[in-house]
Amino acid sequence: CCSEENGLGFNFFMLMLEGVDKNIWVEFTQLAAEYKVVNLGQGFPDFSPPSFIREAFCNALNGGASMHQYTRAFGHPPLVKILAKFFGRIVGREIDPMEDILVTVGAYQALFCTFQALINEGDEVIIVEPFFDCYQPMVMMGRGTPVYIPLKPSTGPGLSSADWVLCPEELASKISPRTKAIVINTPNNPLGKVFQRDELQMIADLCIKHDIICISDEVYEWLTYDGEKHIKIASLPGMWERTVTIGSAGKTFSATGWKVGWAMGPGHIMKHLKTVHQNSVYHTATAAQEAVAMGFQKEYDTFGTEESYFKQLPAMLHAKRLRLAECLRSVGLEPIMPQGGYFMITDISGLSEPYDFRIVKWLIKEKGLATIPVSGFYSQEHSGDFQKYIRFCFVKEDSTLKAAEDILKQWRIKQ
């Protein structure tokens, strides 16, 4: 009973089989912490949240004994009320603060509640690639089957995130009678794509036709650039009744460490998320919710004006985005300009040293094994496609082959 495999809950046995018990953030945050690095890795600001929101937190924690005790499980009343008002105005419908909103410990927990609430064994969930990594293990924890569909550049190298699109026929082909839901993320992490109305309409049409639930992760909703508009798929006709929209105070107010998020949708779906919530964490921290409520009240009052943080933040980040893109280009890299979000991805083949060259050097230095990079056998023009190959020579004594075997086996175990 105490042995490793026996101790593992069923859900996690499955994850281990698929190798998703590892987590990219756990691995890379640890590495970044161990070495003194300039950290452009994990997605959080290294500047402070705006002073008005920090003041709101201080006011909350000095706001009397009740601020430090349990509040309403499904969301602190001042927060759900202002969220209902704020987003009701945006989507153009009356949102019931008690029935249609669940406050969670970050958008991450909102995603967890959604998958646990709705996915049964055998259900398929379509995930648009590239995807925020947690969607996959969360679908699997729900014993669902992830079905992937990639965004791909429609023309040429796809130097703007706008060029990366879904193929409608391909998406339609991924749908089966077992499809329960589709997960979209707009603005997308990591690409920065902001889905356009016609793209969302295409997805909506399929959702309605096949009675599919749409899970819309919109944590970066305020961060759009160059006049791009964020569109909520839940606001399209026929979609409110089948969409769970997820948001984040952490990304909204540059306070990722507060871990306050929410899920919003029709009461008949939200009640299932509430059941998961009340049987997993039950409450979210009171003072943090009070502060976020104050923040939203201010933004409700200043919406669209220069004083709105939802206007100031994208304006500030716009310049940073341009600066990073310039820098990457200046050293021969090709960034893909994001229409929204915190992130920019870049093609690294412009780095002077091809991937296979670097791996071969690393293998020599770190593992004591010598091989040859294959892209060196190609013209400049074509070498890009062959950087994933390295060459081994086997005309060697058995003892040499055995030594190589030992090195490779050791390396593989550690992986």
Next chain:
Amino acid sequence: MNITHMLRSCRSVRCLLETNPTRKFCSTQFNMTSAKHKNARRIEGLDKNVWVAFTSVAADPSIVNLGQGFPDIPPPSYVKEGLAQAVMVDRLNQYTRGFGHPTLVKALSQVYGKVNGRQINPLTEILVTVGAYGSLFSTMQGLVEEGDEVIIIEPFYDCYVPMVRMAGAKPVLIPLQLKSGKKSGITSADWVLDQDELASKFNSKTKAIIINTPNNPIGKVFTRTELQAIADLCIKHDTLCFSDEVYEWLIYRGHKHVKIATLPGMWDRTITIGSAGKTFSVTGWKLGWSIGPEHLVKHLQTVMQNTLYTCPTPLQEAVGQGLLRDYELMGKPECYFSSLAEELQSKRDRMATILTQAGMNPVVPEGGYFMLADVSALNQDVSHMTEDEPYDYKFIKWMIKEKKLAAIPVTAFCGEESIKHFEKYIRLCFIKQDSTLDAAETILKNWSRA
């Protein structure tokens, strides 16, 4: 909102209405019977929850609320100040380490290392969670499989059963029972397990036993002998032990909290759960922790990284700082871990006295901040209340309406078969300001007057 109207609609044990029975928004045309919009099977029947309904009672200021278990006394000032300071540090408003903020896990490792008398690795043997509730969830999800059995001692904190069921396992219940013979001056020590019955509950399917010491709602502090008996069975059947010790510091004079994980052979099979909310009177901060051997804690960590990933940073920093301060004072009267218990001692004794004056029979707790009261001597007639519910639910509804005093029905904490043992009891929380206790005293003193 009319509380009694809401409560009148309750149909069965632990089935109480949600807080807002009337809807103000416009309904949609959507066909709500779409099979795809139904709940997933894992949460079938888990939507009802006694707290969801009773929180609304707190909204009515005319009712003296001794129901829900949280303090109305303020937290210690240094803990609040710690939070104010943390919010002013840029980095502390952003994500921290997923399994627990370094300051906090190090402080926990110090405090619990001392208490357990062993070195505890802050990175591999501790997980910080969203309240002890989150630790219970991570433990069940990480370690309990479909088809397992999990032994739960009644009366139990009500989330244990739904969490076991959500993991696909079967709850196996065993009640604490009142030792026969004693009629008055009953304490939580008089409630014990039948050893033969306990042994009979263990079999090859038993994955774990959950214990809660001090126990909510009775307040029992399990003795070393009692824990040893449980430990012997765990070792014999190779079972895990999930020990919910959120009230570990709230121990009254003459009693000692014993950690089952410190008994021989138990560290390697025990997850011990604690709570910042109960430790520092900040239930609204929702921070808790699981401590145990690496080979078990790592599975809880996997759950964490796939459910919510991190807990709030500034709150963890403040709790860490608070623990470090009290670590230095451990053993001294100024240490909050002991000063809170001192403060509650007199509230406990006062509560017992005023309940007796009203004609109820209190079960004086050895630990925790709840007290059971046996109301059978009052012979309160609730036959006019027609719902099919245990006596304690009806009694409390009557009490809220007629006496403006709220408590929690104890049958919310037990299974169907044990209802008859617990339905004459109500649970009262005494971690309340003197003014609240004064108001309760007035009501109880005037009880027998019409």
